[in-house]
Each structure stands twice: as C-alpha cells, then as structure tokens.
Amino acid sequence: MDKYSLLDKMTVEEKVTLLSGKGLWKTAHFPHLQIKSLKMTDGTYGVRYSPEQIDDNASWTISDFLDVVSQSANDEHSHTGGSEALFGKTLPATCFPNGSSLACSWDRELVYQMGKALAHECHSLGVNILLGPGINIRRTPLSGRGYEYYSEDPLLSGELAASLINGLQDQGVGACLKHFACNNSEYRRTEMDSIVDERALHEIYLAGFKRAIDKSNPWTIMSSYNRLNGEQTSQSYSLLTTILREQWGYQGLVMSDWYGIKDRPRSLKAGNDLAMPEVKRDKDELRNAVENKEVTMAELDASCLRMLTLLEHVPQRELQDVDFAQHHTIAQKIAEESIVLLKNDENILPLTTTKYKKVAIIGRGAHSPIIQGSGCATTAPYMLDRPLDEILDVANDDFSIDYAVGAPDDYHEHPQEMEKATELAARSDVAVVFVNTVIGEDGENGDRKNLSIAPTHESLIKAVAKKQKELIVVLSNSDSVIMDWKDQCKGIVETFFSGQGVGRAVANILFGVINPSGKLTVTFPNSLEETPAYLHYPGEGVNASLKLTHLSALSPK
Template sequence: MSDDRARTAAVEAALRALGLDDKARLLAGDGMWTLPAMPRIGLRALVMSDGPVGVRGVRWTAGDPSLALPSPTALAATWDPELARRAGRVLAQEARRKGVHLLLAPTVNLHRSPLGGRHFEAYSEDPYLTAEIGTGYVLGVQDGGVGATVKHFVANDAETERFTVDNRVPERALRELYLAPFEAVVERARPWAVMAAYNQVNGVSMTENHHLQNEVLREEWGFDGCTVSDWLAARDTVRAVRGGLDIAMPGPRTVYGPALAAAVRAGEVPEALVDAAARRVLLLAARAGVLDGAPAAVTRPPAPLDGEALAREIARRSFVLVRNEVVDGARALPIDPARTRRVALLGGAARDARILGGGSAQVFPARVVSPLDGLRAALPDGVLAYAPGADPGAELMVAGQGFSLTAVCRDAAGRVLGREEMADGAVQWAGDLPDGVTHAALHTVEAIGTFTPRESGPHSFGTRGTGGFRLTVDGRVLFDGTQATGPDADPFEAFLGAPVPRGEVALEEGKPVDISLVHTVTKPANAPIEAVAFSLLHREPRRDPDALLAEAVAVAAAADAAVVVVATTERAESEGFDRTTLALPGRQDELVARVAAVNPRTVVVVNSGAPVELPWRDGVAAVLLDWFPGQEAGTALADVLLGAEEPGGRLPTTWPARLADAPVTEVDPREGELAYGEGVFIGYRAWEKARAVPAYAFGHGLGYTDWSYEALDIRSEGTDDPVATVRVRNTGTRFGREVVQIYLAAPRGGEVERPVRRLAGFASLEAAPGRTAEAAIALDPRAFDVWDEAAAAWRRLPGTYTAEAGRSIADRRLTAPVRIDGPAV
C-alpha cells in the first residue's frame, strides 16, 4: 500500500472511531499552541509555533533560545527562492528540536503601504516575488517534515483596527494582487495549513468567508490542508464552520469544541461539515507523524544545517547597497582594512542591535552579534573607535544588558510554586507555565535578581502589562499600584502595549544592585487565554544629546572612514499598530548630517525592516540597507563592509524619499472600512502610474563589481509560456553575483487599464571578472492575464508585449518583443 493510501486509511479509521463531541473537540485548541491528544485513536498532541524568523516553541520566553534569522523583508531582498528553501529547512530543524509540528509562517501579505506596521514580516510589494520566496520557504519547511501555515488569508496588510476592519477590495485587485501569492504557494508548494486573518474582506470576516475559504481556496485551487484561525479571530460557531474554518485557536475556550457539538445537535450545523473539518485535521496529524498507523509525510529529514552560518549568509545576501560613491579615486565600500588606520563606528544601534521586529515574530536567540561586536572582532586592535552619537529612541525597553533575573511564582499565601531563569525582563507565558505552576493557583510572579549598570547616572525603570505591580530598585520602591487598559484594547496589549515609566534611580557603573518587580496576575472571567505577560523595562542614563553628537563628530573627524548605524525601534515597527511616519526616531538624521560634514567617507547602515526617510542620502558616500538582520547581524555586516563578501540584496519594495511621495499610504479605516481604492496600482505599479520618482526603485541594488547586459532572446510559440534567455558579463575586477530581472510591458491601449510593466521573472547569476553567465527565465504566465470581473474568470490578453531585462525597474538594459496569441485562460 502506498503511503498516501495508508495515510488515508488511517485517517478514515480514526474518524469512524470518534463521536460528535470528540470530533468537535478535535477542531478546538487544547491550549495556546496545541490541538488535543486522543490516545484511544492513537492521536498525539499536535504542537504549533510562531515563526517566521525562528521557532519560538510553546514557551514565549528567553529561557528557551531560538535561532533568529533575518526578517522576511531581508529574505525577499536576496531574490533567491533556493536560499528561502534552505531557510525553511533550518527552521524545520529547529521545529523538530522543539517538538513543533506546524510552523505559523510564512506571511505572504503585500506591502500595500509603507506605513503597514508588520511590513517587516511580509516579503514584498510585488505578488510574483512574494510567491517565489514564499514557495521556497514552504517547500523548505515541509522538506523537513514540519507543516507550514501560509498567512494571513487575505488582505491583512495593515494593523489599525485589525480585529474588526472591513477591507473593501475590488475583485480584480483581490485576484491579481492579494490572492495571487496564496494561489501560487498553494499550487506549487502544497502547504499543510492556511491561516484565516482577523479582518473582513468586502463585508465578511475571513474566519467565516465561505466564498474565499471554500469556493476559492479549496474548490478552485484544490487546497487539501487545514484552515486555522489567527489567534482569537474566530467569533461565531455556526458562521465559522459554514465558512470553512477548520481549527479555532487558541483553546480551550473557543467557538468550537462543546459549542460546535451543541450547534450540530440543535440543527444549526450539519454533522457532515464537522466530519470534513475533522478529516482535514486528522490528515494534518498524519502528515506530521502524530497519528498511529499513518506514515508521516517525511521520515528522513534533510541533512542538518548550521543555523548560525545560514543566518549569517542570508543576512549578507540580503544587504542592499543603494549608494556607493567614489571618494579620492575609490568607492567608499568596501573598506580596505590594510589602508585604513581608523574607523569610527557611531550610533546607539551599533551597540544595541535591532535584529527583529516586535510582536508574534519575536524569538529569543542564544546570542546576538551587534555591529560593534562584529567590527571589533574583524578589525585589528586599536582601529575601531565607537561613540553612540544619538539614541534611536527615548522609550524604555525590555530590561536586558546587565540584568540577571529569575521569575518566581507564588500562590495567594506566598508559597513558591515554581521558578524559571529569565534571559531578559519579559515574562510572556501563554498556555505553558513553569513546572509545578498552574494558572488557577498562581497569584504573583516576581522578577527578582540584580542589575549591574554599564554606565553611571540616573537609570529609568518602568513596566508593561496589566494588573498589580510593585517595583523596587536598590531598596527603593518606585511604584506600587495597578495598571489597567481600556475595554477596547488589543487583547495582546500586555505583550505589545506601550511602556509606562515608573521612576529613576542613580546608579554607579559596575556596581550591582538588587531589583524586584512583583506582578499580581489578573484573571478576567471567561478570558480566552490563560496568559501571564508583563515586562520590566529599563533605559540607561540619558546623556546630554548635544554632547553626544559633538563627541561622535569629533570621533568621525579623526577617522579615515565613518560608519553610522541608524535604526527604528520596537515602538516604530511592530505588530499591533501601524506607523504614522517614516522618519527615523530621535536625532539620528542630525547625527548622519553632522558626521558627513566632517568625513567624506561616511557610510550609513540603515537598520529597519521597512522603508524610512533618508533626507541626507545624497550627502553621504554610501548607504547600506540591512533590514532586521537576525542574530548574526554584526558578523554579516563586517563581512560586507570590509569586503570579504559582496552585498547581495535588491530592493523587494520601493523606497520613497518622503512619505508624502508614496502613492498609497492610507491604513486608517473610516467608520470601520478601509477602501483599497487604488485597485491594482500599489508599489512600483502605482509609482509608474503617477510618473513619480522614488529615492530607490524596486529591484535596485549595487554590488562590488560591474555588469554589462549583452543579449536577450525570447522563445515563444504564441500560446505557450515564453522563456527569456539573458546573457550578462562581469566587467568589474572581482567575482560577483547579479540578479537579472525581467519586466513585461503590456501593449498600449486596450479596454483594460493595466500597469505600465510588471515583474515577470528573475534569476541570480555568478561570474568571475571578464566572464559571462547566462540564464533561461520562464516568464510568469499570469503576466499576460487579467481578472475579468464580469466573467469571474482569468482572461488572457493577446498582443505584442515587450520583455525588458535589467538591474531594476528603473534600470532596464535590453528589450525584446513577446507575441502572445492565445485563447482566454
């Protein structure tokens, strides 16, 4: 018997053995991250975990370290689906290590607006590039025998009012843009799960959307996996099961389970719908290897990968060099250590690296290499001089450097129930508490230990979370009271909410002090999650900003080259809210401008997950975008800055000079609705329609060598899918990699308004100096199609298109005609 037949037989046997109550329970979370075990049918618990840059596991705590890869924007900037596949494989490896069966990633929503708060967690503004990277990622995760969950289905492109917003998306835009990556990944990678988003689309909540989940996802695309709700997104039992939702998370308090069984008995839901959903959940369990008698989808995972090495490779391959000017006869980058006596490294973010975005994408790596650490290790002693120059943000952050803390759990009588070592000041327990601790018995959690300052002066302390707090530092009580939120607050406010300052204490460098934060746990009646979440926050002494800038300028003036690292903060880019500005926080722009005025070899490293304004960009020698680069940030940065490796990235999203220039910016609903009035014109499509020029165009990126484009040939048989063959030559002096991009310009005129051009294919090529490289690139068939809203079908538009090969959408080198005859799709 084949594995598929054996798996199906085991699923059907298990389903026949279950009564209605068990089938309904199977569709409801058994906890924050698990589905229930049912030993009598040989079903073990199925464990889920957030991604996409790492595998957190069931413990949202730094006590269980995870590999931290670069952000999804960084992965997309590599323009390399095979590298994305290796990323998926190493995360499957991490998932197996942590006992995780289903990874809640990747995010294939689009960069509709640069203000989107989770911009860093999605790949691109372009659906084709998103689909290519997402397909590679899913294939890699599932190569390793772990399921991937493609999310957030669909049009979850902003965070404002995310639980209730009704995104009004024209059908053509929905098909050509927002559904397109999901469709491609489902067709080519066969993911085991898809996550239904919080939002509504055209008046129907996604967890209840029969048209999109049943008619499109399952019937039209042939998806045979599970649909799982985003956490707390399922709100109505009958509408959810009729709308095609299989799993309501988290549990045990959910709209499925007993509520679903009762709805069947009341005649509100046919039992056949419960059977169909339970069958899909059992198939998921079978694929994951947690159903007895069913062969797992993968019994021999791929060879182990070195996670730290891969994190470093992805980071340097993702760095996008957008500017590199000639200074004194040579390019500013790479910096030649043999000819450089002094390098100034400046910026608060150079010492305290921002490696990932805030929210559910957060993991806790065992080590983080900051830019300061990486460059200090790579350069000879005495070459590097560091000064902070400017603090990226004035807000308090989770206590980290210098803190040694333990979480002590007590009951109402003060008896210790259990304890857990903390790697930072955050307690984020959701459904899984330390050994010996139950939510019912838990009354207080004390984060207790010591803090050893690295600077003398007034240190600020604060809290985040809801409930009672008593904060004591060096014997002084800074706060003793209750912190509450409003009735309409995001359910994840304790995890994602704003910091609250509680006071300052003057401390001495190197002198340890005792610290304690006692949190009285809140237990709202009928709360959907039994969670404990709060944070001890800290900020180092705030030196005089003018003195910090003056110090940095003096260090830069005495150096042969100055590297300034600027960054966003967790309060600028995170799940839970959208941005209101693209400006860098604090006085970082002033720092760059003043350093550039005294050092002509000023290199700026931009540490953000999404576009920011760079008002000084034309006045510095080089600009390198390094996204959120993951735990190996500093090693990868040293590789690239010092020339051991080439920056390999190309922009996956258009970078505006100013927010006001961006064609699509609206993320704030009006009376609960957010109109996607721009239709199919987002990203570079909108920029070209508006005839506007951004700071840096989609696809842009420089390397350390030069390329000439020598030939473009198109093979097409009319209705067959065309293939473009491109030949390039390395005309520089060192080995390099080029990302060849093919854009397709539609015939002018016609009855359908279309983008001026769209990405239709790409490939990475490598060559030594003077050598050529060639790639055959199959053009995306959908580039010739439009969604016909009247016919509710795809329609191929025949005519003579123009294929354009080049380095970005703004740097197209070669053209060739493409004749499409074809019948309608």
Template sequence: MSTSFEKLDVEELLAKLPPSDKVKLLAGDGWWHSYAIPEAGIPGFRMSDGPNGIRGTQMFNGVPSSCFPSPTGLGASFDVDLAADVGKALADEARAKGCHLLLGPTVNTMRNPLGGRGFESFSPDPYLNGTIAASYINGLQSKGVGATIKHYVANDQEFERFSTDSIVGERALREIYLKPFQIAIKQSKPWAVMTAYNKINGVHASENTYVLEDILRKEWGWDGMVMSDWTGVFSTAASIQAGLDLEMPGPTVMRGAAALRSMLGRKLTVEDVDKCVRRILNVANQAIDSGIPFNAPEKGVDTSELRHLLRRAAADSIVLLKNNDSVLPLQADTKLKRIAVIGPNAKVAYASGGGSAKLLESWTVSPLQGITNAAKELGADVEYTIGVNGAKMFPLLDAYLKEGKVVGEWWNEKPSEEFCSEKAGVKLPEAVFSTTARTTKNFCIDGVDETKVDRYCYIRWTMTFVPDISGTWAFGSFLGGFGLVFLNGELIIDLYNGASIGSNFFGMATDEKTVTINDLEAGKEYEIEIRMTSDIKAYRETILAPRGGFRLGGNHVFDEDEEIEKAVRMAKEADATIVVIGLNEDWESEGFDRHDLKLPLRTNELVTRVLEVNPKAIIVNQSGSPVEMPWVEEAGTLVQAFYGGNELGNGLADVLFGKVNPSGKLSMTFPIRLEDSLAFPAFGTRSEGYNKSYYSEGIYVDYRGHDVKKIDPLFPFGHGLSYTTFSFTDLSASKPDDSANFDVKVTVKNTGKVTGREVVQVYIHDPISELPRPVKELKGYAKTRPLKPGEDETVKISLDRDALAFYSDKSMCWVAEAGAFHVLVGEEKAEIELAKTLRWTGL
C-alpha cells in the same frame, strides 16, 4: 501521554467518533497544540511561531532559538536557494523543539510602508513574495515539518486589526493580495493556511466562504487545513461551514458547546463538522509521518553549519544602495588605522522586529561587535559613540545582568502584608514556583507551572545590575500587573499606586514609568527587586491568563548635544566612519502601525552633522521597511541592512570589509515621502461608524504605483549595487507554445575586478490591453552563481501564461490576450538593460 502514534484511519475515525469528540478536535488545546484524544489514537500536534525562527511552546523563558533575517531581508536576496536552505534549517530546529507545524511564512502585501508587520513578508511584489515563500516552504517541508502560510487575506494594517474591513476590488484582490498565496500554494503545497483577523469586503476572513471555499478550495484545488489566527474566530456555524477547520488557541471560545448546540438546531450538520475534522486528522497523520515525537522536550540547535548559514543569510540580505566614491569595501592599507562607529543601532543587536516574529535569540552579534572583530584583522582600532537615542523605550538591561540571569518567584497568596508596600528587605516564605530567566522583558502567558500557580498571583523578580559606565542612568519599566521596582532597597518606580493600564503586552500591562538615578558606578553591583501582583482587571477580560510579567530597560544618560558634537569630532578624525541608524521593534511590530516614515527622534540631525564634516561616511540603515532619508544626496555611501538575525553584525561586517560582495536588491520601493505611496490617503482610516480600509489604489501597489504616476522613488524596487560590474547581452525570448509557456535567456558577464553574483530581473509590459495594466510587472528572476572577473553565465528563466495574464473583473477570470508583449530584462527595475518583443496568439 504517548510520544508516538500509529497512522490514523481517518474515515474509520469519522464513522466512530461521537459528535462531542469531533467538536473537541475543532479547537486547540492550549496555545501551541491541537486537541488530542489518546484513547482514539489521535495525537495533539505541536505548533510554533515563526516566521524567522522557531520559538517553541514558551513565549516566556523558552529554549533560545536561531533568528534568521527578517523576511523583507530574505526577499532582498532574490535567492530561492537561500530561502530553501533557511527553510531546511528552520525544520532542523523545529524537530529539536518537537514542533510539527510552523506558523509561517507570512505573505501579506505591504500596500503601505507604515504597516506594523510589513517586515514579516518577503515583498510587496506578489511574484517575488510568492516564489521566495514557496522555496522557504519546500525547504521546511522537505524535512517533514509543515508550513502554515498566513494571513489569508488582505491583512495589511494593524490598526483595529480584529475589526478592520478591507474593501478591495476583485482585480486587486486577485492580482496583488491573493496572488502570493496562489503562487506559493501551487509551487509548494503547505500543510495549512492561517486566516487573517480582518474582514474582506464585509465578512471576516475566518468565515468568508468566498475566499476560503470558492477560491482556496474549489478554484485552487487545495484541501489542506485552515486554522485561525490566535483569537481570530468570531462565529460558530458560519466559520465551520466556510471551512475554518481549527480554532486557535484553546480552550475554545466560539466552538465547543456552541457547536454542539448548533448541530442540535441543524445550523450545523455532521457533514459540516466532518469536513473540518478530516482535514485536521490529515495534518495529524502528516505529523505522525514526520517522525517527530509528540509532547517532546525542547532543545536548541547550534552547529557550525547553522552558524555559517545564519551569517550567509545576514550578508546576502544586505543591499548596497550607494557607493559613489568606492569607499566600500574597507580594505587593509596603511591609512585604515582608526574606525569611528556611531549610532543608536550599532551597540544593540536588533535581530528582528517585534510581535509574533520576536523570539529569545540563542546569541546575537551587534554591528559594533562585528565591525570591531573585522577591524582587528586589519590592525585597526574602533571607537564608538551612540550619537543620539533611537528607541522609544530604554534598551533592555540584559547586557548588564550579573551571570545574565533574572530570578522569578510566585505565590498564590500575598506572601507578606508588607509585600506591596514601599518597605525594603521584606522577608518572604518559600515560593510555590520559581524559575530563572535571561532577559528583562518577560510576559508570562506560559512558562509558569499552572498546576502550582493560580492565574491571579504574586510575583517577585530579582536581578543584579552592573553598569558599564559611571554617572547618571535612566530606567523605564512597565508591569503585567501592579507593583513596585526597587534599586538597592530604595523604591524607584511605583506601578502599584495609581498606575494606569496601557497598550503594552497587548493591553494587559501598565503604562511605562521612568526614573533617573545619579552617581551609579561602573562595575559596581546593584540589586534590583520587583514585587508585583497579576490581579488586574485587564487580565479578567482575556483568555490569555498570564501569570504576570515585566519589562525593565535603561541606559546611561547623556547629553545628546554633546554626543552629536563628539560624533562629529570622531567623524573628522577617523580614517573610516560607519554610522549605524534605523528602526527597531519599538517602531516596527505586530500590534501597531507606524505613524510616518521618519527615522527616530534626532537621527536625521546626527547623520546630517556627520556628513557635513565627512561626506565619505558610510551610512548603514537598519529597518524592515522603508524610511525617509532627507540627507540622501549628501550621503555617498549607503547600505540597507534590514533585521539580520543572530549574525546581523558579522554579516554586515562581511559586506563592509569585502569578505562578501553584496548582491541583494531592494524587495520594495523606498519612496521619497509617505505621500508618494498610492495607499497613503486610505490607510488606517475610519468611516461609517467603524473601521474600513478602502484599497482605492487598486493594483497599483509599490513600484506599480510609482510607475503609473511617474513618481520618482528614493530607491526603486530591485535596486542594489555590487563591488563589481556586470553586462547583459544576447537576450532571447522563445515563441510561446500553445499553453503560453516560453523561456527567456540572457548572458550575464562579470566585467569588473571582483567575484560576485548578479540578479537577472524579467519584467513584462503589455502595451495594448482591454484593461489598464502596470507599466511593467516582475514575472521572473534568477541569481547567477559567483562569477569571477571576465566569467559569464547564460541564465534561463521559464515563464508561463501567468506572466502574460491579468484578471478581468468583467469576465471574472484570468485573461491572456493575444498580441505583442515586451520582455524587459535588467539588474533592477529602473535600469532595464535589454528588451525583446514576443507575440502570443491566444487560445
């Protein structure tokens, strides 16, 4: 197929194309491309998952990718310039992978911190969420790559996500859930919008005329392409008439012949179809204009500029929560000779949460690696111990693979009668297809030559495992099919005889089985073989058509009681102690919600024991969303790291050792307990025989709820410390003009001893209103340049009528009432430095 196309005359094509061809364009061609009609000059543009990287067209064995910090981390930077730079870097990688349209960013609202995909959005505050998204999109699209803002709308939980009904009032829908989309679309004009899986007040988002046609197109005036989330279309005529242009992925399930039949019965008209096709062809023209070849081979990107940006983004997304005794930054002195690093999140680089955001990173730097490298520069030694387990599943064996590779082989027929037996050393004929992977988690929904390998096939995986510690090891595995796992020719895990299908690989894999193996030797090579078949009932019920897959993890078995005691001894004796804890993709992922806000397993016990002997221990929490911290009063030094992408470890070390002065602010509220979230009683609940989620908290999401209920948080939205101090003076607010445009100015001065940046946060409070309003709402922010000690900067933040307005359910419109408004400015929401009153006379 051609890699380049001439600009399309859309109206001429609409006049000439037969209905059968038009209907073909309404659904994708496979997982990552739109449908192409080469004879008509119509290309198939390529899409790829984000939002924090460009995976490319293969979930299995694709070209490795750069992973940027999780969006909640990027939101915590409060830095629109950084967001734009990240967007530009993503565009460079998209171009290298022949991708025209990125499936991101995500701007759903974390109405409850348990939401499995909460880490994928920038913030539960609609203004911060929408403005960071807009800068990200503008950066991406400045280099000719399109953005797809998602998931439109009220897609805020994973429980029963295809059928859950978000019962949300009009005011909350407008002010909280639609608002980040509205802001981003107004400020950046993304190429596409992706609909959510869920229903909104009884109607699936993919066929919801009110949100797609009445609001998105007519009210907001946006006329880009609307696509479905993958397998997220549940009707034919209704979705097309509502303006859902593109069903993804292909081949079609709800369109095709069904759409043609609907046209025959006049349930659909040619005009209905043409509206959708026109918008799809417009995106095809944007893809043609981008200059990105069609069906291009995929390449990676690795430049010094990219590495610098990844490291900068990792550092700038970090928030310093506590630093009571100025333990940080760790500086070179005669006392810092021995550093203890403790915790389950130290040795493994958790670059991202799970699900669609997960990709094969081109490289990763763990916190332990970053800290060790930084310590060497100071002449300090680092000692490490894990302390406790922190993952649901054993870590992948990637770090212990000889040559870092896994060999996969496929056959269409059983290659031997003994293939699925317990016999070792079975001789097999030449495979019809083989490839080499670099990880022990592979889900083969793609990346296997479908012209050679049938959907139901037989697979062998082989790899050489080299443990780094002698003793007992535990292994756990699940398979995308049924099969057997061998170690040095001995069957260790049977997932063939009586194995049950569980939730892994989106419900298309077995439950995990575990085994313990004694007397393994460090440095010795052990051969692992997995023999399996993909032919299971779960595959027959899906369009995914995976050619098998597996996950294999393991770690050295240790006595947690002994490990905790070892950690305590290290913390007593070290000159500095760093405890790295938190969540990972086992706990935060697409596909499921968390059950509580607790840190995993025995993590709290570990932290408490360490702090008992060393109150100056530096606690680093890594998570994409809030966690409970029952030991917080005892911790004098506390850092929130989020998922930091490729350069997580170096970015963290830069902050801990003072190469970077932290300037991040929490992009969400950390509650003391789950019950403090106003959405707590109505999250993931069932009623009336099917799942409904009642948004009973209304507009009082995150800090809005804490304020109105006067609930003290663990850490407030917008909180973040620095290694220096700042003062705020000379606040002014100009008189609103006839359109309610006004400027807020404030002078920020570095009053400390270290160069640093500060975030100015502007909140609006409406003391007298027709409807109840939040105590304060973020309506503007800006980040200073790096200010040297004694240096100041006057920051100007421009606001408009949206900063004063609320949505009236009664009038069904936005209202900015005349009267006095309080302008509140500070370095965080809970610490307002200055206040002014302005008067708006109304329209």
C-alpha cells in the same frame, strides 16, 4: 485505524473538540482513539518556544497572548541574546533574517536551507507545525508587520514562500501559510475592512498565496483577522471554499489566527476547520449549532477529515539535537546575500587601507544591533554577532577603529554623546553611522507613525556629516524609510532586520570580503504621500477600511 474508521467512532463532542485548540498552542488528543496532539508555535523567521505556555501542564490566560502580541524588540532580552521575553521564558533559537531582509536575497535555495534549519529546531522541541511564512503584500510601508512579509510583489513572495515551506515540510514539519487574505495593516486589524476590486484581489493580493500553494502544498493555511469587502475572512465561504478549495484545489487544513473567530458555526461552514486557541465559547457555539442542525454532520465531518489527514502527515520523531553553530552560519550567509547597497558614491566602499586608516564607528546599533521586529515572531537569539566586534575582527590590525554611541536613545538627544561622536568623526578618515527606525513602533496590532528613522539618529547623521564628508550610513529598519539625509552621506547600506548574523555580514561588506548583492523587494518613496495607499489609509469612521488597488486594476479590462 484509518481516518474514516476513526471518524465513525467519534462522538459529536469529540469532533467539536478535535476542531478546537487544546490550550494555547496544541490541538486536542484522544488516547482511546490513538489521536495525537499537534504542537504549534511561531514564527516566520525563528522558532519561538515558551515552555511555560506549551509544555504539558502549562497554564495560560488571554493576557499571556496579549503580552506576546505587544512584545517589543526593545526588550533587552529579545534582541541581545537573553532567553526571557515577555511571553514567559522563551528558549533560545536561531534568529534568521526577517522577511523584509530575507526576500532581498532573491535566492530560493538559501530560503529552502533556512526552512530545513527551522525544521530541525522544531524537531528539537517536538514542534509539528511552524506558524509561517507570512506573505501578505506590503501595501503600505506603515504596516506594523511589514518586516515579516517579503515584498510588494506577489511573484517574488510566492516563490520564496514555496521554498521555505518545502524546506520545512521535506523535513516533516508542517508550514502554516498566512494570513489569508488582504491583512495589509495592523491598525485595528480585527475590524479593518480591506476593500479590493476583483482584479486587484486575484492579480496581487491572492496571487502570492496561489503560487506558494501550487509549488509547495502547505499542510495548513491561516485565515486573517480582517474583513475583506465587508466580510470577516475567517467566515468567508467565497474565500475559504470557492476560491481556495474549489478554484485552486487546496485540500489542506485552514486554521484561524489566534482568537480570530467571531462566529464559530459560520467559520466552520465557510471552511475554517480549526479554531485556535482553545476557547470554551467557540466549542459551545459549534456543538449547539450541530445539535440544532445549523451545521450539518457532513460539514462537521469534512473539517474533521482534514484534521485527521493533517495528523497523518505528521511523522513520529524522537527529539533531536540542533547544530546551532551551523544554523548561525546559515543566518550569516542569508544576511550577507540580503543586504542591499543603496548608495556608493565615489566608491567609498569597500573600506581599504589605501583610502582610509582611521575608521569611526558610531551609533548604538553597532554595539546593540536591532536584528528583528516586535510581536509574536520575536525570537530570543541563540547567538549574536555584534557589528562592532565583527568589524574589529575583520579589520584586524590594518585599521584603527574607534567607537562612539552618539545617540543612546531613539527620541531624546544626549549632547555630550553627540559631541563625542562628532569629535571622533572629525579626527577619523571615514565614519560609519548605524541608525534604525524607532524600536517597538513596528509589530502587531499597531502601525508605524511615519517613514522616518529615529529622530535622534537623523540628527546624528546630520551632525556627523558636518564634520566628516566620508560618511557611510548602515540602516536597520522594518520597511521603507524616507531619507531626507541621503545627500549628506556617500554610502548607504540597507540591512532591514537581518537577524543574529547581521554583525558579521555588515563587517564583511564594509571591508570588501563580500560583495553586496541584495535587491530591493519594495519601493522606497521620497515621502509618505507617494505611497499608493496614502489617500485611503487608515480609512474613516468607526469601521476603518483600507482601499487596496494597483495600476493594472485601473486600466481597461
């Protein structure tokens, strides 16, 4: 039966239900009409699947959603290979490099291969729509979800997003391009009002979305939580209909971010078709609005047709096995191509036996790497390369490798461990120190407090530098950091959050197996005051606002 015949047979109640979630991660199904349910899950760099919340007969409450939003990569199971995260028992999956790392590859083909791999893992779980990629402009490096997004440049963001989307959809899994639009801060994200002039809006903040849509036609797009120039994006007719559909010609489905609907009738009239997840109030409001003729049948049917068209796209597939070892190899390759060499004075890298014999590896991150950010995208990695293990493997017997943790905690110093680390550095020929930003400050519904690395890690660098001038720093961070310590080391290796294969990638780069070729996608300031949003973030008063602009918007038109 074609979608128009189906629509004719549906009651108003069924149409309203069709445009609402079923539970937390599915859409409604109607066996008598042969309308199947769609299954969705996060995320932007890994398939985060919780059977307790997704499978048939799953039970859930809003507190389950809030738990996953608040999930920290500091959770032992989230970043060291276990399978139980805060959001139920999350099945292991490939944790690929996060957006802030992935984009530094500037490699569309690699990103396409990642999309294909993500699709295969979706097929193994019966997932039809993967909620990504996210391409909001990294306007301020304080933004909690900056690690998920690609760049401060819309061209690069749009190109790489299109590649990932094509990789997914060529394998029959729909993408959900998000968050549309101007979701550039996590601070009070459901209230934040992004104030953007017209030129900046189209040249920067929407340009990446348009490029991705033109080059990949994502099956779905997700509206954002924030307001845009005073109007909630999930109920903005000018954004979702005038710009997206009339000016750009997008014909796919728009869904809300989870619990992102504040006025269901207004959101549908604006072009927000699907309200996620299932919320009784949203369904009641829409049904009443149709009965009271505040929402016309034509408006309701237009959204239903887009939903039925999406269902036509989704192929019926048997569950398939996944070659996780192959996907791990892809994750390693992407990490290798994404790592950026920020500093290499006196050619301290690569490490060779002609220059060094005794190598000190220092820092918690060498043993327990920080491979990803916090929040709904957090993935339980199927495998994990520990940098220390991989360094020992690549170095073989050619080098003498010793390890000290130095700073076991982000905030509290451990004098004994610090002393062990500096003593090791003093008796070695070269020291490699692994440092990171504070775990858990990145993520959803909150932003970073500053642009520094963890306080104890900064102290560790300075302490080691006093004992060893041949010093290399390996960074794991969500977004840009200030490096007051950069003159105290000769080498800086930037990994951002590079996923489960980062250990082998770092080892290969340190010892010259791979030449680092990653390129930065964001600016590294000398201070927070140098960032463009500094004077406007996070805004003033009860209704916070983030003024977004760029230099061309200030130039004569």
